[in-house]
Structures are given as structure tokens and as C-alpha cells.
Amino acid sequence: MNTVKLTPSQTVGPFFSHALTWLDGPDVVAEDAPGAIWLRGRVFDGAGEPVPDALIESWQADPDGRFDHPDDPRGAVPGFRGYGRSATDDDGRWGIRTLLPGRVPGVDGRLQAPHVDLSVFARGLLDRVVTRVYFADQPSNSDDAVLSALPADRRSTLIAPRSADGYTFDIRLQGERETVFFSL
Template sequence: MSTPSQTVGPFLSIGLPWEDGPDVVAIDEPGAVWIRGTVFDGEGEPVPDALVETWQADAEGRFDHPDDPRDARSRDFRGFGRCPTDEHGAYGIRTVVPGALPGQAPHIDVSVLARGLLSRVVTRVYFEDLDNDGDPVLAVVPAERRATLIAKRTEDGYRFDVRLQGDGETVFFDL
């Protein structure tokens, strides 16, 4: 007998804190930027108990992972960040802008977990001031929805809001 599916509950943060939290790179990493934003629900209200996770290549387009033979150079580059939203639905990940992967524009993979979701939703962050032309994933997204995947430049990094449903819903990928 299988157990019925359930949504992520209000105690999402129990057991999920991660030691390095939102720091994908060391505090003194040259060129570090913040990716900040707010997670919104279908009514446009901030989600105060969501969790945002990121996975990315380093500034040279290499991953800190055994399957990447190119090997990320910095010992302080983790490639992974995790940040719970605050009471206003805001999150922040301190990282570097990733380098391009072969055949792809620079991007960061993002997972969001929140109450009311049966499982995580997955999207990508692209950067408004980088060349996104020719990216095969972005190319399959309808032109009128691509803006939901593009982070806007700010003073200390980029802004990327996530809309879980409704008007301006972020494009999510079915994995």
C-alpha cells in the first residue's frame, strides 16, 4: 500500500538548515554578488516559509562535482546555496555569476520548496546583462514568458523574484 502524497507543511525548516546557508562562495570572494528576491504565492502575497536552493557552475563554467572532470578551482566555491525566506518572503544567495557551460548561457538552477507544493519546483536564473542568445533551454520558453527567468541587475548583484502561480508565474521545468 502506498502512502498518499502530501504537501510540504508549515514545518519545512525543521531539519533543513544547511551549515553554509546562502553562501555559495567565501565571504572575501572577488566578484561576489547577491541574488536576492521574494517568493510570491498565487495571490501575489509573499511566502514567509519557503526554501530557495541554488546549484551552479563557478565563474569559469565548472562544477564542484566529481562528474565534472574540469573541477572547480576555488576550494571555497561550493556550487550550492540554500536560503529560507524571511517573514516578508525574501531570500538572498551570495555567489558569483557563473561562467557559460558548453552550448548554454550562464545560468543558475533554482529549486523552491514551500507549503502547498507537492514537490519542489525547478527553474533557472539567467542574467539580463549577459548574452542569453542561443541557450537551448531558454529558446523553448515562449518569448512572452522568458522575462520570468531573467534576473535584473542591482547595485550589489541581481534581483530574481519567484511567482509560484498567477499573473507573471515563473516558468518552471518538469524534471
């Protein structure tokens, strides 16, 4: 009888820059787009050390709550791509140039607070992890169904405070103040 062995699992990193070319990179909008902001942060591992070889991908609606996607026939604001990709640097820093997103309907039909979906790929992960970024100065955060479903002490891991040129959102893969990740 032949026995077939399973192929061992592989982690999603390290990454090779030549295989990750995305011409628009971190630019969801052009540098001179009206209302452009930066969403920046750092990625930390469970020991609190920066992750220098992670990749962050963003997906979001435009300021009117529309997506640059064939499933949204309304179309997005001209020049808005909805998608960005940023590798981390040696200090775990990443950044996406974008626009503040609008509200979109949730599965229950209620409007969600403005947010950006992030996928994180990094060494040691068998698959990407997915999280959301909400913006600290948005009154609709208080009635967002996803945020409200989280324990009160965990919600703050998804809230990005204002910075000089946008918002700051650090991602903690494990440990104290671990970012909330969602199962898809």
C-alpha cells in the same frame, strides 16, 4: 479480501528550521571572495502574497563553467561550493551569495547562457519546483537553447535584472507572470 488504501499525499512544507541546517547556508562563496554577488528575490504565491516559509536551493557552475562535483573532474574554483540554501523571511525574501556562473554545454553540445538552477520548496507543493535564473546583461541569452524554446512572452520570468550588489529574481508560484518551471 483486504483492501489497502493509499497513503495521502503530503505537501513539502511547512519547514522546521532544526531539520534544515546547512552550515554554509546562502554562501556559495565566502563573503570576501573576489567577484562575489548576491542573487536575491522574493517568493510569491498565486494571490501575490509573500511566502514566508519557502526554501530556495541553488546549484550552478563556477565562473569558468566548472562544477564542484565528482562528475566534473576539472574541479571548481577553490572555495566555490556550487550549492546554496536560503529560507525565506516573513516578507518572502531570500538571498544567495555567489559568483556569476560561466557557460556550460547543453545536451546538444552548444554552450548555454550563464544561469543558476533553483529548486523551490514551499507549503502547498507536493514536490519541489525547479526553475533557472538568467542574467539580464548577458549577450549569450539570445542564443540559449532553453530560453529560445520558451514562448517570447514567458522568457522574461527567468531573467534577473541587475541590482546594486548583484541581481534580483522574484519567484511567482502561480498567477500573473508565473515563473517558468521545468519538468525534470
